[in-house]
Amino acid sequence: MKTEPGRGGASHPLVELTLARLREFFREPEAIFWAFIFPIVLTIALAAAFPSNADRPVVVAVAEGPERDGLVRALREAPGLAVRAVPTADETAALREGQVHLIVVPGDPPAYRFDAARDESRLARVMVDDALKRAAGRTDPWTATERRITVPGTRYVDWLIPGLVGMGIMTNGLWAVAFPIVQARLRKLLKRLMASPMRRSEYLLAHMLARMLFLVPETVLPLAFGRFVFGMPIIGSVVTIAVVIALGACTFSAFGLLMASRAKTIEGVSGLLNAAQVPMWLMSGVFFSSANFPDIVQPIIHLLPLTALVDALRAVVLDGARLGDLLAELMVLTVWGLVTFVGALRLFRWR
Secondary structure, eight states, X not given: OOOOTTSSSSOOHHHHXXXXXXXXXXXXXXXXXXXXXXXXXXXXXXXXXXXXXXTOOEEEEEOXXXXXXXXXXXXXXXXXXXXXXXXXXXXXXXXXXXSOSEEEEOSSSXXXXXXXXXXXXXXXXXXXXXXXXXXXXXXXXXXOOOOOOOOTTOSHHHHHXXXXXXXXXXXXXXXXXXXXXXXXXXXXXXXXXXXXSOOHHHHHHHHHHHHXXXXXXXXXXXXXXXXXXXXXOOOSOHHHHHHHHHHHHXXXXXXXXXXXXXXXXXXXXXXXXXXXXXXXHXXXXXXXXXXXXXXGGHHHHHTSHHHHHHHHXXXXXXXXXXXXXXXXXXXXHHHHHHHHHHHHHHHOOOO
């Protein structure tokens, strides 16, 4: 008669499998880089590429032509504008690459060349037009009083970091769970485990549990980096942030189990994982607001688990939301987690 290991003196299968998965992870230096270091590198790169500086000038160029020197002088004297010299042959490329936001063509009156699809170019058109008309002698009936305020969390880097944390939870949850299962299937290890008294649920839960143990460094590092390096505000409760993160990790770990339940090759599971995560990368508001998409697809976007996770993290970190304020997002994550885990249990095969 068989005796089940872990029911007597030996460790429980769930504990042994979890420890085995942890050992596998720490033997892979590249996995440590992608899980812990890459989010910080990406944060630095994007913060440098998209600085949120209210005093950053609008960059314009003045084309060759009569009265060019007078236009350049007037624009340089105007606040908030910077004039950059651009050769005539490079003007189109400079506009396309964002090196300048608008080009003034001398004439009477001058003409403006700019890309109306870009917000910064439309702003440049208004500022340049105002500066040149003032230089030509226009007088205004009154000048409004400005009261500039700084609202915590409005910078792009503040908005970005919770999104990157959510994306990391999704990516690591999918790949760190699905890949080891498929690799074990390829090496015929799952066939050996099938002969043991271990249940399928214990094997799948061990992968989820091992995944949960990495959550603390994986999420605390980018949040702490944003707080102490970029001054990102963290307004919400640490407990609420932890609940949202834990629920998101469970959801995407279950998603990874489902992707690996029948996949037999690395190529096969890679295709499934990319098909699942790439649409969410693009549509769930990690790098830019999901509100940019048409209204007709907004209901679908808000049903995506990554959208729910990112929205919940931003609401807690930047607005101080409580769990009661996040019922819709938490429900989306819970439903996705339950459906995918039950599906993984039903579809999983050892062979």
